[in-house]
Amino acid sequence: MSSSLTVDEAHAQVDSQTRELINWHFSPETGCPYWLDWAKSAGWDPREKVRCFADMLHFDNFDDEVLRKEDPAKFIPKAYEGRPYNVFETGGTTGMPKQRIGWEDYKTDYTEFSEHYGPDFFPQGANWLMVGPTGPRRLRMAIEHLANIRGGACYFIDLDPRWVKRLIGMGEMKMAKAYQEHVIDQAVTIIRHRDIKCIFTTPRLLESLSLRMSLADAGIRGVFAGGTTMTPQYVKFIQEEVLEGKINYAPTYGNTLMGLAISKKREAGEYSLTYYAPQPRAILRVVDPKDSTKVVDYGEYGRVELTTMTKEFFVPRFLERDEAIRRPECDEFPWDGVGDVRPFQSGTKAVIEGVY
């Protein structure tokens, strides 16, 4: 479902969300222990200083180490006390993982995603297969929710990215390849023996699947992919060769902290991706890596900065480990987008990415 707002209305909506959510997270009646303690030690009250989204610059960039060190229970808003919650962890981290808690946010995000694509893109009532990191991840529940609200069931094949990362770190490239084959073997078996029409997976696993079988001939109608960089050529390759020009393709950018950003519709022959955050719940800015208070000009690469503001969770100005081109609003989304996302500084240093 596209946004019906104008650019000005979208700005106003974010400002309104900012006021409401700052008030929510920093009021003793509704806020969580972490942010209430933080405000005490910071010496200023965000409720007084932050009256619109531009005022978020009063916050420093969020240090995500907090999500490793602090007990996730410190992030339970007072208003949610006593309600069972989910603990989600980030993808490929080794060592102590980053964790966030949640209740309904993932359902909100994926319901909106589902509505955006309408009944035919991913056929209504179809069964799904998710091939990728399940375990303690938000994504696993989100995909099942997506399948369910579209009237289908979801099958899962797990891939543990932490083990893959460790194998690569140990120089065990052959074992990493064997593990990937093991994952693909299982996925092929499910597709052959169950009525699957939609898939969520990473681009790399999708390609591996297609080396084994024609996904179009296997009855796949829609593919939703994310998790690693997709250059324009990668998108072209997936659409033309992996999906044989016969399967709907929805590339997305997302993570445990944000939810998911949908890519805008592209013209035929257009392969560069631009993603739009699920505003007003999450806002992405493309900022100057040397001064994150400033956004870069349109068309320029900069570091991706995320602010998440829902009643369940608040993270101000978190610098993602990604960089992207700042792109303007489009017909579907009247706010800034992030284009051709890639690992931060991948142009200047070697980055291990796409382990799965």
Next chain:
Amino acid sequence: MQISILRLGETYQSADLVELNDSLVTHTANPGLIRRDLLRIHESKAALDAIPAETLADYCEAAAELFMNADLPCGDSTQGPDDYVESLSALTRLPHTLVRMNMSKIHAAMSQIRTVIGGLTRGMPLEIFDRGITSVGGLDVNYYPATSSLGVSLPSNAPAVNSLWLPALVMKIPVLLKPGREDPFTPLRIVQAMIQAGFPKEAFGYYPTTHEGGDTLLTSCGAGISFGSDVTVKKYAPFKTIQVHGTGRSKILIGEDYIDRWEEFIDVLVTSVSANGGRSCINTSAILVPSHRDEIAEALAAKLAEIKPLARDDAKAILCGFANTALADGIDGMIEGFLEEKGARDVTAAHRDGDRKAEAFEQTYLCPTLIACDDKDHALANTEFMFPYASIVEMPQEEMLATIGETLVVSAFTENKDWIQELMLSPDIERLNIGPFPTNRVQWEQPHEGNLFEFLYRRRAIQGNLSTVG
């Protein structure tokens, strides 16, 4: 000019482009393209198998002339030999003289392909690639291809290394190439020459790609060849199907029987250190002498210091500029850092005008450098850099072999039969020149580093009623 991808002979336009300069764009292959093309490699193999190896050798000889002299397709344009020389020089900063020298080496490898392959197979007739069986000294021998594809990840700084893969086509093994970022021209020019000469186009893949694409090429083909540093060697060490041409650390060892005649061979030392701009793995990077170290060092340094930066199109140019000035800074800084440790002296410093790093003709150069080391274990005693660089160390002749470590080329200036015997049995030497020859000497009937035939083919025991084979 836009240089596209060749997917088993078919031009492919990528949506990822790399702008190398104002007039040159290369199309980047994503790794998946390579994996997908390998699903069809049997068609490429069949196309080569359909042509007798003798005919393929004829094609290769004809391709040598086309490579050297013809206007050939290059991306969306055509490129004559002079355009090739200037374009490659502009990107790599190799002077025209060295580009032409490298062209000549490639031409020689192509035009003498029968000699090259004869050297690799120890003289077996080319029918071995058609029938898999031949007779050697009255003994029937059967060889079969161990792979249906050879992936090669090429460097940017040494066009002549392309001569290493081209025999594979006559051996009927399709080749998938990743050109070095700054040399998209040489492998493509060879490929286009071979296609024009008659090779089936589907026998060639040409994929400008990322490091990940290079890994994919090497690990997905049945056999792979890469070039690089010790880091590259270590990276691919677990893969038996990947042959890495690493650091050469080539050396000249002067025997006690030759040392008093050192002045006769000073030009051989200069050539060994400086030929091809000092960029080859077969350039000398260390000279071991049993005596006279300081006299030899001063004389050699004086000669090396005469090699000065010249413009890329100067007919006397030997030194290469650095396309990546940060690399020159890094090398210079590393050498200066190690010189602060005791026991090493830059002998050339007193002979050249100015610093090792020089800015001239709008380029950055590193001037020839000879380091006299008191200790064989000094950090500068057994290393190599991408410019004319060598160390000179004095030690008893009997200690030399135990000192050299893995060495691509050794030129042993000696006629001492006992020592020659030891040298010939040393596992550390890949190529051995006996006598006062430069380390960069190439004889086409001898394998370079590794034996391509033995890499691509396996011998099988065969017995029984072979008359039915025909």
